[in-house]
Amino acid sequence: QVQLQESGSGLVKPSETLSLSCGVSGVFMNSSYWSWIRQPLGGGLEWIGYVHYSGSTTYNPSLESRVTISMDTSKNQLSVKMTSMTAADTAVYYCARQNYDSRNGYNRLDPWGQGILVTVSS
Amino acid sequence: DIQMTQSPSSLSASLGDRITITCQASQDILTFLNWYQQKPGKAPKLLIFGASNLETGVPSRFSGSGSGTDFTLTISSLQPEDIATYHCQQYDALPYTFGQGTKLEI
Numbered sequence: 473q474v475q476l477q478e479s480g481s482g483l484v485k486p487s488e489t490l491s492l493s494c495g496v497s498g499v500f501m502n503s504s505y506w507s508w509i510r511q512p513l514g515g516g517l518e519w520i521g522y523v524h525y526s527g528s529t530t531y532n533p534s535l536e537s538r539v540t541i542s543m544d545t546s547k548n549q550l551s552v553k554m555t556s557m558t559a560a561d562t563a564v565y566y567c568a569r570q571n572y573d574s575r576n577g578y579n580r581l582d583p584w585g586q587g588i589l590v591t592v593s594s
Numbered sequence: 595d596i597q598m599t600q601s602p603s604s605l606s607a608s609l610g611d612r613i614t615i616t617c618q619a620s621q622d623i624l625t626f627l628n629w630y631q632q633k634p635g636k637a638p639k640l641l642i643f644g645a646s647n648l649e650t651g652v653p654s655r656f657s658g659s660g661s662g663t664d665f666t667l668t669i670s671s672l673q674p675e676d677i678a679t680y681h682c683q684q685y686d687a688l689p690y691t692f693g694q695g696t697k698l699e700i
Contacts, residue, residue, distance in 0.1 A: 507690075516681070516692055516693070516694045516695050517638065517681055517683070517692040517695075518692070519689050519690040519691065519692070521689075530688060531689075532689040533595075533689065534689070566637055566638075576644065577626070577644075578643050578644045578647070579626070579685040580628050580640050580643040580649075580685075581628070581630075581638070581640065581683070582639075582640040582649070583637075583639075583640075584637035584638055584639070585637060586636070586637055587637050
């Protein structure tokens, strides 16, 4: 059973950098893409970006200038860093496996971690 | 970016009701659409992928249909455990985008 668990600082000061990790168990990470998604409280979901085990990354253009996603296959862990945080970045941050089926073209976020609330405040 | 518009934003229903939620894409996305269920305080959970394929373990009262720009999620007979927010998501083009969510209440 694949499980993901986010960890990191839940409180970030304005203008500082967010740093979160996501531990993956039940599967080797060199088999998928791995995504980060966020959700403001009471709001909708926003895809941040993903990393492939090859190291290649793709980001949402709206966040690309501030985001870095990476993975460490030896630790079975992925990470996200987001610079210049503001109150607008306050949200629950999720990691998820990008479960891609090349034969059928299916591409779904499954499973998800439980999420971590990040508050940007001084 | 492809805009995904769900309707209604919220829905009040009774147990046993047939529920339909719609999702409209701003451009043709073929059947590259997923549906997720999110219960309060929990992470989203995959319900349907490829517009109409039921994820393993999801009750058969859930179904999805549509292609192109118009999609529907149907619950044939509402159960108490179905109270949640439902999100559609397109994966035809990057960046992946979600609808704003439909909150289902009793």
